[in-house]
Amino acid sequence: MDTWVIVLIVVAVVVLLALLALAMAKRSRVAKVRKREQAREHLQEAQVRGARAEKEQALAEEEAARARRELAEVQERAAVVEQEARERAARAGEDRTAAEELRAKAERLAPDVTADRHQQTYPQDGTATYPDQPSGGGATRR
Secondary structure (H helix, E strand, C coil): HHHHHHHHHHHHHHHHHHHHHHHHHHHHHHHHHHHHHHHHHHHHHHHHHHHHHHHHHHHHHHHHHHHHHHHHHHHHHHHHHHHHHHHHHHHHHHHHHHHHHHHHHHHCCHHHHHHHHHHCCCCCCCCCCCCCCCCCCCCCCC
C-alpha cells in the first residue's frame, strides 16, 4: 500500500473523529441547555406550589383560630347558663325553705286553718277549687 493512501485514511479517520467530537460537544451543549430550561420550569413550579401551600396553610390556621374562638364563645355561654341555672336553683331552694317555714308557722298559729279552710286543691285539668266560693262559676266579664 502506498503511503499517500495510508495518510489519506489516517486524515479521513482524524476528520471523522473531529466531526464526531464536534457532534458530541453540540449534543452535550443542547442537553445542558435543555436541563437548564427544565430546571427553570421546576423552580417556577416550586414557587407556584410553595405560594399555594402558604396560602392553604394560612387559610387552615385562620379556620382553626375561628373554630377555637367559636368553641370558647360556646363554652362561655354554657358557663353563664350553668351559673344562672345554679342561681335559679338556689333561689328555688330558698323559696321552698321559706314556704316550709311559713307553713310551719301557720300550722303553729292555727292548725285548723291550714288543715281545711284555706287549703287549695289543684285537679288534673289545671283549675283550682276554693271552698269559700260557689262552684257554679262566677260572673263573666264581657
